[in-house]
Amino acid sequence: MTDHIPFSDGHTIPSLGLGVWQIPDDQTPDIVSSAIKAGYRLIDGAFIYGNEVGMGKGIASSGVPRDDLFITSKLWNSEQGYDKTRRAIEASLQRIGLDYLNLCLIHWPCPTKDLYVETWKAFVDAQQDGQLRSIGVSNFNPDHLDRIIGETGVTPVLNQIEVNPRLVQAEMRAENDRRNIVTQAWTPLGQLLSFDAPAIQSIADRLGRSPAQIILRWHLQLGVSVIPRSTEIAHLKQNLETADFTLTESDMAAINALDEGVRCGPDPVDFEDE
Numbered sequence: 631m632t633d634h635i636p637f638s639d640g641h642t643i644p645s646l647g648l649g650v651w652q653i654p655d656d657q658t659p660d661i662v663s664s665a666i667k668a669g670y671r672l673i674d675g676a677f678i679y680g681n682e683v684g685m686g687k688g689i690a691s692s693g694v695p696r697d698d699l700f701i702t703s704k705l706w707n708s709e710q711g712y713d714k715t716r717r718a719i720e721a722s723l724q725r726i727g728l729d730y731l732n733l734c735l736i737h738w739p740c741p742t743k744d745l746y747v748e749t750w751k752a753f754v755d756a757q758q759d760g761q762l763r764s765i766g767v768s769n770f771n772p773d774h775l776d777r778i779i780g781e782t783g784v785t786p787v788l789n790q791i792e793v794n795p796r797l798v799q800a801e802m803r804a805e806n807d808r809r810n811i812v813t814q815a816w817t818p819l820g821q822l823l824s825f826d827a828p829a830i831q832s833i834a835d836r837l838g839r840s841p842a843q844i845i846l847r848w849h850l851q852l853g854v855s856v857i858p859r860s861t862e863i864a865h866l867k868q869n870l871e872t873a874d875f876t877l878t879e880s881d882m883a884a885i886n887a888l889d890e891g892v893r894c895g896p897d898p899v900d901f902e903d904e
Contacts, residue, residue, distance in 0.1 A: 637787035647672025649857035655681040662688025674857040676704035686726035704737040710745040715752035750778040769898040794820030798889035814855040829884040
C-alpha cells in the first residue's frame, strides 16, 4: 500500500497512483482493474484521454469498494466557463459511472480565454453540491493560482504539473508549498529520457532497482505525488515497490542535478488547444 499526502481540505490522496493517459478505451478496463487488484488506490483520468468509460468499467470490476478508491478526472479546455463546466462535470460522472469524484482538476489555465476563474467558481459550487470531494488545478503558474484564490477565497488542494529529472520544477514546487498546495507530477518518468543517465544507472545498480523505481522514489522523497502510466502488470507492480528503500541525500542531489529545464509537454503560458 502507498502512503497518503494530506490536503488542506481535510482529505488525503495516495502518494502514488496510475495515470491512464494514452491507454485505449478498450484496454482501459483490464488495466485499471488489474492495477487496483495489485494495490493501486489512485486512478488519474481526464475527459480528453477518451477513456473515462473504460476507466469506470475497470473500477466497477475491480471488486474494491468505491470508498477505498481515489478517482481523479480533469475538465478540458473547451469546457471552460461556468455553465459548460457544471455540465462537463456531470457528464464525466455519468461516463465513469460514479456519484462523485475524489478530485477534479482544471486541466490547463488557457489564460487568453480568461475563463479559468469562472470555471473555478463552478468547481467550488460542484464541491458544495457533493459532486466533487476535492478540487484542484493542473499546469497552473503562480499568477493563475493567485488570481483564483484572490477572487474566490478558495485554494486548490493540488496542482498537477510536469515534474521529472529533466524538469525538476523546484521553484514551482516551492510556490505550491507556500500556498499549502500538493504538487503532483505528470510524466514523472520523463518519457524514459533519463533512464540512461549515469546518475540514475549508478543508483539503480547500487540498490538493485530499476531506473523507474529510482525516479519514482525521488519524487516521493520530494513530497510529490506521482501517477506513472503503464500497461504491463509487471511494471504496474514494480512501480508500487518504492516504499522499502530510501535514496540518500547525495542520490537526491545527483538526480536534481539532471535538471535541464526541458519540457516533454506544452508550456502553460501559451497552451490553448481545444
